[in-house]
Amino acid sequence: MDTNGMMEKEEIYSKVLRAGRRTYFFDVRATKAGDYYLTVTESKKFTNDDGSFHYKKHKIYIYKEDFSEFNSILAEMTDYIIAEKGDEVISERHQKDFKKEYHTESKDTSEVSEPAESRFTDIDFDDI
Secondary structure: OOOOOOOOOOEEEEEEEEEOOEEEEEEEEEOOOOOEEEEEEEEEEEEOOOOOEEEEEEEEEEEHHHHHHHHHHHHHHHHHHHHHHOOOOOOOOOOOOOOOOOEOOOOOOOOEOOOHHHHOOOOOOOOO
């Protein structure tokens, strides 16, 4: 049983994508009626100050009736990103020489604001 007291659905077929601190799990599962659906789980490793670590997981469920449109939109969005920015990774976490400045919208452009990711409050959603 999982932490919500519900039985975890049987995994029929699974693939794992390891990507740095993130791991993506693609799992085919069965409904009570025996039909299949897909879960995509992102698991991210965080290290505590004391050296111990924990994982945060986020999961989405994709059902067969949504596959066609989901695939179409996913392909459109990934194609758009590659067409606009190429497939080279340009982020400070992937390239040590990457320089990015965060500016406020004030007239004094020398003032640097905090990065957007530090202003975001991480919300942990339990699996439904």
